[in-house]
Amino acid sequence: MSEILVVVDHADGAVRKTTTELLTIARRLGAPSAVFIGRGYEQAKATLAAFGAQKVYVLEQPELSDYLVAPKAEALAQLCERLQPAAVLLTSSPEGKEIAGRLAIKRESGLITDAVDVVTGDDGAPVTTQSVFAGNYTVQAKVTRGCPIITVKPNAATPEPAKAQPVEEKVEVTISEAAKAARVVDRTARERTGRPELTEASIVVSGGRGVGSAENFTVIEALADALGGAVGASRAAVDAGWYPHAYQVGQTGKTVSPQLYIAAGISGAIQHRAGMQTSRTIVAVNKDPEAPIFDMADFGVVGDLHTVLPQATEEIMRRKGQ
Amino acid sequence: MKIVVCVKYVPDATADRTFNASDRTVDRTSVPGLLSELDEHAIEAALTLAEAHGANVTALTVGPSDAAAAVKKALQMGADAGVHVVDDAIHGSDAIASSLVLAKALQKLGEAEPVDLVMCGMASTDGGMSVVPAMLAERLGYAQLTFAASVEVSGDVVRIRRDAETATETIEAKLPAVVSVTDQANEPRYPSFKGIMAAKKKPVQTWSLADLGVDASAVGLGAAWSSVVSYDARPPRQKGTIVTDDGSGGEALVRFLAEQKFV
Ligand SMILES: Cc1cc2nc3c(=O)[nH]c(=O)nc-3n(C[C@H](O)[C@H](O)[C@H](O)COP(=O)(O)OP(=O)(O)OC[C@H]3O[C@@H](n4cnc5c(N)ncnc54)[C@H](O)[C@@H]3O)c2cc1C
Ligand SMILES: Nc1ncnc2c1ncn2[C@@H]1O[C@H](COP(=O)(O)O)[C@@H](O)[C@H]1O
Numbered sequence: 001m002s003e004i005l006v007v008v009d010h011a012d013g014a015v016r017k018t019t020t021e022l023l024t025i026a027r028r029l030g031a032p033s034a035v036f037i038g039r040g041y042e043q044a045k046a047t048l049a050a051f052g053a054q055k056v057y058v059l060e061q062p063e064l065s066d067y068l069v070a071p072k073a074e075a076l077a078q079l080c081e082r083l084q085p086a087a088v089l090l091t092s093s094p095e096g097k098e099i100a101g102r103l104a105i106k107r108e109s110g111l112i113t114d115a116v117d118v119v120t121g122d123d124g125a126p127v128t129t130q131s132v133f134a135g136n137y138t139v140q141a142k143v144t145r146g147c148p149i150i151t152v153k154p155n156a157a158t159p160e161p162a163k164a165q166p167v168e169e170k171v172e173v174t175i176s177e178a179a180k181a182a183r184v185v186d187r188t189a190r191e192r193t194g195r196p197e198l199t200e201a202s203i204v205v206s207g208g209r210g211v212g213s214a215e216n217f218t219v220i221e222a223l224a225d226a227l228g229g230a231v232g233a234s235r236a237a238v239d240a241g242w243y244p245h246a247y248q249v250g251q252t253g254k255t256v257s258p259q260l261y262i263a264a265g266i267s268g269a270i271q272h273r274a275g276m277q278t279s280r281t282i283v284a285v286n287k288d289p290e291a292p293i294f295d296m297a298d299f300g301v302v303g304d305l306h307t308v309l310p311q312a313t314e315e316i317m318r319r320k321g322q
Numbered sequence: 323m324k325i326v327v328c329v330k331y332v333p334d335a336t337a338d339r340t341f342n343a344s345d346r347t348v349d350r351t352s353v354p355g356l357l358s359e360l361d362e363h364a365i366e367a368a369l370t371l372a373e374a375h376g377a378n379v380t381a382l383t384v385g386p387s388d389a390a391a392a393v394k395k396a397l398q399m400g401a402d403a404g405v406h407v408v409d410d411a412i413h414g415s416d417a418i419a420s421s422l423v424l425a426k427a428l429q430k431l432g433e434a435e436p437v438d439l440v441m442c443g444m445a446s447t448d449g450g451m452s453v454v455p456a457m458l459a460e461r462l463g464y465a466q467l468t469f470a471a472s473v474e475v476s477g478d479v480v481r482i483r484r485d486a487e488t489a490t491e492t493i494e495a496k497l498p499a500v501v502s503v504t505d506q507a508n509e510p511r512y513p514s515f516k517g518i519m520a521a522k523k524k525p526v527q528t529w530s531l532a533d534l535g536v537d538a539s540a541v542g543l544g545a546a547w548s549s550v551v552s553y554d555a556r557p558p559r560q561k562g563t564i565v566t567d568d569g570s571g572g573e574a575l576v577r578f579l580a581e582q583k584f585v
Contacts, residue, residue, distance in 0.1 A: 098452075101454075111547065187491050283579075300564040308572045314572070
């Protein structure tokens with residue numbers, strides 16, 4: 001069966017859920033091979049096997065972690081040259097897309113980013129679905145030259161375990177001096193919140209300008225915690241300094257596609273919708289009955305979030321018997 | 323220092339954007355166009371650096387004849403000169419071809435005096451792939467520093483700070499470099515009356531593919547390495563139940579969540 005390369009998305013060996021989604025998609029297209037770049041392979045190993053990786057290529061050279069995307073693109077180009085895979089799948093994160101972009105040029109291969117689904121077309125080649133123009137259109141596309149390089153958004157597939165015993169191969173690559181031009185000189189990890197990662201969460205509760213202040217975001221956090229969800233924010237709330245930019249949902253923030261998205265004190269501007277329109281169920285709380293967010297909500301409460309949300313949180317806790 | 327800012331002319335995001343039925347490319351005529359708002363942040367960052375260090379700032383766009391408006395706006399904001407690459411053959415180009423044309427134009431701009439810094443927006447508001455800056459770095463062999471929330475230059479070193487997935491990173495490189503900036507980086511200035519008047523006298527060059535030595539068959543829809551098979555308007559979401567809070571809105575909300583099995 002044709003080999004499909006899946007570039008593992010991980011933080012020092014902690015495999016992100018998106019990788020298990022990619023492996024699930026790759027099994028539809030051929031035989032998945034995981035490409036693990038960086039430190040921490042021992043920790044990643046079991047997950048890759050559990051989701052059906054037939055092979056794992058392990059690239060552990062330190063240069064691959066200390067610089068940005070350029071060395072990774074060089075490494076993948078060398079691997080592709082040797083293996084001639086039928087497709088390369090990466091996570092549609094900023095980094096994943098940049099690696100993919102550089103790889104596409106090196107390999108003279110077509111690139112599709114931000115796929116929300118990938119299937120096998122009539123000719124056996126992958127056909128992707130993308131959501132464009134702030135989610136107003138879906139587009140089917142395929143690569144017409146070289147090896148399809150596809151970046152896939154989180155939540156594009158439900159991860160399905162499929163136990164395999166991957167063959168491991170350590171790979172050494174040559175990294176050019178040019179690829180080491182940009183160096184990470186400082187990295188300050190963000191404080192962990194204990195909540196699910198925003199792009200992976202199945203429930204997201206977001207607050208906007210209507211929240212009113214940084215302190216008031218505890219109302220959003222309390223509801224998110226009662227539901228076991230992640231917290232998001234509109235750009236207005238981020239620009240006001242009430243919540244960190246890492247949690248912004250929308251065109252210039254994260255794209256989320258959870259089962260449930262609750263927007264509180266958010267009007268529903270097109271740039272915000274771009275980041276959440278594909279959510280399964282949308283709930284809005286807004287004191288303005290004319291707010292555009294209500295046009296897309298499955299359920300809405302016209303009211304003050306400062307009373308509606310705490311009451312909802314309390315009711316959830318009561319139902320949970322706490 | 324010589325800075326070139328890549329600016330794109332895009333269909334207005336707040337209008338009803340769609341496709342050309344004939345060739346499934348982005349419809350750039352039925353919807354009003356404008357300079358991509360995200361590229362204004364790149365212009366602002368370039369102008370701020372120029373004010374601090376002294377630099378010549380050129381705005382570069384690749385796009386149809388209307389795209390001249392994007393260059394004009396950059397000049398009104400304060401850029402010194404403009405370049406517009408326009409050619410019928412470019413219609414339908416993907417990011418790979420666009421980056422090729424941009425890279426060739428940057429090389430031509432660098433003939434007289436090398437380009438130290440190429441500045442881009444974080445994404446075009448229409449295509450939004452966020453890949454052109456990385457592709458430019460790849461093609462030019464420049465250092466890549468993308469998604470900057472702040473940019474500094476000291477001597478021949480450029481340093482950015484950015485919000486990565488799990489950490490805040492500081493990244494450093496020797497010039498020349500490609501830097502893309504986010505909408506967190508700054509508040510773009512509005513063109514002043516003086517700026518608008520001054521822009522009229524600033525030099526704008528118009529180049530064709532031939533001027534860049536790019537073969538027309540290397541760009542455009544026919545040369546794209548991927549193609550749109552079909553597109554569909556997403557059915558508008560059905561408007562659901564909207565209740566007005568009468569003191570029990572929170573409870574109503576939870577009843578809905580429970581029906582949907584979220585609680
Ligand atoms: C290039 C570009 C990119 C952008 N990217 C993003 C992005 O990534 N994400 C994003 O979110 N925005 C983005 N924006 C900004 C976007 O256009 C809107 O300005 C922004 O989304 C508005 O945020 P908001 O809904 O919180 O604020 P507003 O539009 O001000 O809405 C606040 C809402 O809160 C309601 N409200 C007020 N008080 C209460 C209360 N007590 N209880 C209940 N409701 C209340 C009001 O009725 C109102 O509907 C971008 C804009 C541009 C130009
Ligand atoms: N046709 C173009 N002309 C000039 N600059 C462009 C063009 N396309 C993309 N860019 C630049 O590349 C950035 C990212 O674009 P994209 O990869 O399309 O999301 C934009 O913000 C611009 O700075």
